[in-house]
Amino acid sequence: GAVVSQHPSRVICKSGTSVKIECRSLDFQATTMFWYRQFPKQSLMLMATSNEGSKATYEQGVEKDKFLINHASLTLSTLTVTSAHPEDSSFYICSAVKRLAGSYEQYFGPGTRLTVT
């Protein structure tokens, strides 16, 4: 298997502040990580693809200046929600891709619940 951790699991912040969420692959190296956002009772919405050593690729409609992604090492990607507003409140989930011979497996972190007041 593979383990992906996410920190923090829950954060409450005031409007206008920035919040950093960490995603770590604990027992494998991941050149590719993904950041998702999930609204209640909905499926995951891909926000961006994080590639180690290069700029993240953002999905259409996702503001790259608001959701800063850094993938500085093969085991860590961070998502910073800058100048957070109440509409940014959501469940953020990261995943890391484990590459095996001829196969790609995606493993998820436990998620971060962000509440902006």
Add this chain to the structure above:
Amino acid sequence: SQQGEEDPQALSIQEGENATMNCSYKTSINNLQWYRQNSGRGLVHLILIRSNEREKHSGRLRVTLDTSKKSSSLLITASRAADTASYFCATASNTGNQFYFGTGTSLTVIP
């Protein structure tokens, strides 16, 4: 980023019954993975089936893959109340840098 459709959207069964969920997708894949998500929690990886495999078992789970129909099914046998959750399928592209999620099936197992 969703290319998958899952049906049914919601399923309610009695404990002990079997639950079957289906997933359809549109493009060629490297593999297909099934996940479970309990309310307000992260996704738990259940099982991966590769494009050259047709069936896979893990405990009470049975997954089939029909690449000609671009569909997969997840069967949970002898369901338990603890199986109540949302179930998602996700496909991995052959390049490994694109994963697409289905819309999910919400399963309720009534004790």
